[in-house]
Amino acid sequence: MEAKIGNVLYPVEDVEKAIAFYNVAVGLPLKFQDEARFAALDGGSTTFALAGAEEQVAGRAAAVSFKVPDVVAALREIEAAGGVVVAPAAEGPHEVRAVVQDPWGNAFIVYGPKK
Numbered sequence: 001m002e003a004k005i006g007n008v009l010y011p012v013e014d015v016e017k018a019i020a021f022y023n024v025a026v027g028l029p030l031k032f033q034d035e036a037r038f039a040a041l042d043g044g045s046t047t048f049a050l051a052g053a054e055e056q057v058a059g060r061a062a063a064v065s066f067k068v069p070d071v072v073a074a075l076r077e078i079e080a081a082g083g084v085v086v087a088p089a090a091e092g093p094h095e096v097r098a099v100v101q102d103p104w105g106n107a108f109i110v111y112g113p114k115k
Contacts, residue, residue, distance in 0.1 A: 001077045006067030006111060007040065007047035011060050015039050015052045022048065034093065057087065058099050058107045065109040071096045074110045 012018040015036050022028045028041035028048055037054040040047045049065070051057070068074040071089045078100050079085060086107060087099040097111035 001068060001074045003066040003068045003074065003110070005046050006065045007049040008043070009049045009051050009058060009063045009065055009109065011056045011058075011062070012050050012052065015050050018050045022050070037093075057092070057097060058109055061107060063099075063107050063109055065097075065111055068110050068112045071098055071110055071112045074098075074112070075100065078110070 010018075015033070015038070019030055019033065019039050019041070022041055023030065028043055030039060031042045031047065032038075032040040034055075037052045039050040041050065042048075066074075075085055075089060075098055082103040084101045085098060086101055089096055089098045091114060092111075095111045096114055097109055099107055099109055101107050
């Protein structure tokens with residue numbers, strides 16, 4: 001599987017307030033916002049993503065997201081390597097995504113383009 005870190009996802013209760021905080025406190029400029037559900041801040045080579053209640057696909061824990069060319073194929077490889085699919089591939093508003101756990105129970109997200 002070929003993957004790169006697409007973003008680090010932080011769950012927040014208020015996307016607007018979180019954008020303001022991370023912009024002022026850390027200096028991360030806004031790249032993209034989908035109303036109260038999601039925002040992407042420019043963290044350089046990795047996006048710092050803020051997930052509102054609708055977008056908290058990995059629960060309330062912070063999670064890394066890996067961008068892959070084919071989510072279904074990536075899930076097969078993850079399971080073969082000892083990982084567990086927590087939430088199967090599903091089409092979200094902007095991509096196909098799934099939630100998995102590594103063999104130690106750490107959740108992460110794999111996502112890729114809609115087919």
